[in-house]
Amino acid sequence: MKKILIAAAFIFVTGVTAAQKQKVVFVIIDGVSKDVMESVPTPNLHAIAQEGALLSAYQGGERNEFNQTPTISAPGYYNVLTGVWYHKHNVPDNDIKAPNYNYPTIFRLFKNQFPEGKAAVFSSWQDNRTKLIGEGLAQTGNIKMDYHFDGLELDTVKYPHDKGRKFMSDIDQAVTDEASRVISQNAPDLSWVYLEFTDDMGHMYGDSEQFHNAVQAADRRVGQLWEAIKQRKEKYKEDWLIVITTDHGRDPKTGRGHGGQSDRERASWIVNNAKPINNYAKQTQQVSVVDIVPTICRFLNIKLSADQQRELDGVPLIGKVSLAQPVASTANHKINLTWMPVDNEGKVKVWLASTNDYKQTGRPDHYKLIGEVPVKDGKFNIDLSREATSNFYKVVLEGKYNTVNRWIISK
Numbered sequence: 001m002k003k004i005l006i007a008a009a010f011i012f013v014t015g016v017t018a019a020q021k022q023k024v025v026f027v028i029i030d031g032v033s034k035d036v037m038e039s040v041p042t043p044n045l046h047a048i049a050q051e052g053a054l055l056s057a058y059q060g061g062e063r064n065e066f067n068q069t070p071t072i073s074a075p076g077y078y079n080v081l082t083g084v085w086y087h088k089h090n091v092p093d094n095d096i097k098a099p100n101y102n103y104p105t106i107f108r109l110f111k112n113q114f115p116e117g118k119a120a121v122f123s124s125w126q127d128n129r130t131k132l133i134g135e136g137l138a139q140t141g142n143i144k145m146d147y148h149f150d151g152l153e154l155d156t157v158k159y160p161h162d163k164g165r166k167f168m169s170d171i172d173q174a175v176t177d178e179a180s181r182v183i184s185q186n187a188p189d190l191s192w193v194y195l196e197f198t199d200d201m202g203h204m205y206g207d208s209e210q211f212h213n214a215v216q217a218a219d220r221r222v223g224q225l226w227e228a229i230k231q232r233k234e235k236y237k238e239d240w241l242i243v244i245t246t247d248h249g250r251d252p253k254t255g256r257g258h259g260g261q262s263d264r265e266r267a268s269w270i271v272n273n274a275k276p277i278n279n280y281a282k283q284t285q286q287v288s289v290v291d292i293v294p295t296i297c298r299f300l301n302i303k304l305s306a307d308q309q310r311e312l313d314g315v316p317l318i319g320k321v322s323l324a325q326p327v328a329s330t331a332n333h334k335i336n337l338t339w340m341p342v343d344n345e346g347k348v349k350v351w352l353a354s355t356n357d358y359k360q361t362g363r364p365d366h367y368k369l370i371g372e373v374p375v376k377d378g379k380f381n382i383d384l385s386r387e388a389t390s391n392f393y394k395v396v397l398e399g400k401y402n403t404v405n406r407w408i409i410s411k
């Protein structure tokens with residue numbers, strides 16, 4: 001009798017463990033606008049999307065709004081890594097002079113909750129680890145990646161920098177080979193794979209055969225990663241989420257440049273194998289790349305503090321969501337708020353702060369509960385004549401399933 005009980009308990013425990021083995025790989029393919037991703041044959045990306053979804057997603061924050069963000073590489077990656085736009089993370093260009101580490105990357109959110117969890121980065125650009133993730137910096141709590149494979153671009157003996165930049169394709173391949181090997185053998189819980197060659201070809205040749213060939217090469221590399229993941233799923237019954245996106249599109253005229261706010265430069269996309277994507281992802285014409293952090297948090301069961309939720313600019317693409325797309329405008333001493341109701345359960349709490357401590361010091365802001373209204377109403381007005389005068393407000397809309405926010409900056 002005793003033996004049977006122990007056997008039953010063992011099955012129960014291993015069953016739970018197996019169900020908890022969630023793992024995530026996210027991939028950034030540099031500088032591939034949505035039209036190119038769709039018109040060039042990308043069978044591997046499309047095979048993954050068949051399991052989950054291919055979503056239109058914007059980069060660049062919102063055009064002409066307080067959160068507008070240059071469509072440049074490092075800001076684009078940081079939008080993906082932090083789930084917030086430039087007005088918070090403070091990376092406007094590739095110099096990465098002063099990232100605001102008060103906004104944690106997905107790696108820190110993960111490590112804070114799961115110190116024993118394994119995190120990995122595979123990348124052609126060492127700054128991705130040393131500056132954006134901020135490995136070993138006091139401001140990031142000395143975060144340490146468990147695996148890294150990067151900096152090959154600094155090895156000009158093994159990878160001589162030829163004019164045609166073939167070396168960068170070779171580096172992308174080496175990065176992919178190593179990422180696939182580590183996924184197969186060690187299965188880190190959270191991995192970032194970064195592939196650069198596409199953007200190099202875009203800059204050199206614009207919309208061209210060379211650029212399109214590079215996109216197809218990136219697709220084959222994604223296929224290699226996906227193969228490693230599928231083998232792990234099969235062999236170890238792990239639950240893997242793969243998310244692939246791009247950091248910016250390309251200029252509409254020649255495809256050589258980027259950095260501006262044209263539709264094509266802003267036109268990113270998210271391919272994933274998430275089953276199922278939620279009503280927000282289904283109902284929205286264009287989700288955004290800042291939605292990736294809250295999505296990964298949900299998948300890996302990373303619990304966010306109320307203050308972290310109040311700052312995140314994205315909305316999860318899986319699970320229930322109360323509201324999305326908050327808009328605020330001011331007129332006649334009122335803040336007029338609207339939002340898109342998604343799952344119409346419960347109420348929205350409307351919070352207001354005129355401090356910005358979180359950005360400046362990392363400490364919580366002083367929010368006041370202004371009102372509560374059914375989520376399905378989709379709107380609320382804040383009467384400012386009853387509040388302290390300020391030229392800066394943060395509005396937080398807290399639903400049952402998620403929280404969104406808006407800043408109001410008077411000129």
Ligand SMILES: [Zn+2]
Binds near residue numbers: 030031072074199
């Ligand atoms: Zn880029």
